[in-house]
Amino acid sequence: MGLGSLVEQEIHLRQGQANDALHELCLALVDKAMIFHTDVQKGGNYKMTTWAWGQISNAEAMVQWHATIYRQCRKQLIALGAGEDILGKLSKLNRADLTVSATIADPNARGHRDNTLAWFWTMDLPWDSAMNDRMSEFNWLRTKVLRDRWEEELELLTLETGWTQKFFLHKEKFWSGRHMEALAVGDTGFACYSARQSQMYRDLAGTLGCTSR
Template sequence: MPVTVRVNLADKAVLFRTTIRSAKSQARSTRAWARVHSVDRVLNLNTQIYAKCRKQLINLGADDLLMKYRRLEKADLKATTVVADPNARSQRNSTLAWFWSIDIEGDSTSNDWMNEFYRVHWLRTLALCNRWEEELLLVGREMTWTVAFLMHKSQEWVCRMQEADAKEIIGHRCYAARQAQMYLQLSQHAEDSFDRTKGVAEVAE
């Protein structure tokens, strides 16, 4: 049953791209929206059938299947706009619903729209994965840079403290010593926090 829901959603998404966006007249727009509403009716019917089938699985106590075939939420049935407009805003971290990850063999062999749908989302997911890998690399570098910067600031104030000490300016020396100690403590705190975070990340992997 998820395969029919997936086909309906893919059809709806591609309709937005091929008919709604290209409709230049009121008549063409009306016909285009009529096709979308037709797909919506089929989608609602398939959703109701799926809900009834899942209810029977609950009655039968099929826990293993229920883990795989989860409840359909309203947000899951929202047609993705990625296919219609790949450059639209607020889609950077958008992901597909759970049923798109179910392996159903042959669901796109006779449907070019599904192939297009999978192609676009596969490329977007690959780009998202690459961006996360880049972010992970940059975060690690930023942790190192932060500790190094705080240590550098501490050393700067140590040098100023030594200069004030040589000139026997007690007030300046005390202030510089306090600043040097503050930056040193900040660097130690940052390093400890980053080490704990890295440890948690390694355990999660």
């Protein structure tokens, strides 16, 4: 095998590696955009938002990793003397191309109709259909995780409501007993106070009962 054949083979391998890197880069950018769109912007509390930013950091690390691989492959292709038919498709990757926008997470979002995506989103790669399948699977999994999280939070909220209601009923019973004791010894002032306390906890328990239904 001559030197020319080896160079052509190396060019072919580097081209495939560059396309693979772009494929993985798209998935990483979609992952980052979806986390920002569903978890950061709509985070319900500090703990959830902090977790989401941690996931954003992990996704950004993957974006930079695949971007570095692509840039190295393109650099090698230039050094190997790849033709314009290859380099014309594998454009230079700029920092602005790695910016995540709402257009990636939701192309139909209001106010983003005129936003343009980076050049690699419109590339006609041989495995476009496979990438679409993976992105669909990714969106389904993220939706399922979000639904499971809501169900878990609802279950915890229901349990916490029940625990709090039982505590209020316990306090109502305690103050009702103190009220009866005060009446028995003729302590009118404490009897009035304990009656108010008992009524307050009864009302709180009743309010939680209405809320949980």
